Amino acid sequence: MKAILVVALVLGVSGLAGAADAANPVGTWKCEYKIGEQQRTSTLTIKKDGDKLVGTMSWPDQNAENLKDLKLTDGTLTFSNVRKIMNREIPIEYKLTIDGDKLKGKGASDFGGQKQEFDINGKRE
Secondary structure, eight states: OHHHHHHHHHHHHHHHHHHHHHTOOOEEEEEEEEETTEEEEEEEEEEEETTEEEEEEEETTEEEEEOEEEEEETTEEEEEEEEEETTEEEEEEEEEEEETTEEEEEEEEEETTEEEEEEEEEEEO
16 A cells, blocks of 8 residues: 555656646747737747746847746746837737747737737747
8 A cells, every 4th residue: 555655656746847847938939929910930038047037038120128027837927028119119918838848828918009919839949
């Protein structure tokens, strides 16, 4: 009976470690999304600073913008940042699910008084 319990605990702990690895956000992610009919790209970079996650997002026409309120909860990464287009600042909220070396989710912004969402897919480099 003890042997079965020990095996069950080892397998359970191993499963939890595997789940934590699957949701590791640290790294550089190449992201793709579509706004209207235009295909777009961005680069998401996440690092550990002690126990805290920090990061930036860059676009072809905008260098690294710091991420705000970066959190990882149960494999879901949430943060916000500001996209700057033609002297205009557009705050964007992100909610992304990490699965190994892939991420998937949505970005949302209030643009002209209307909330707009777009799908995002990414791969870790």
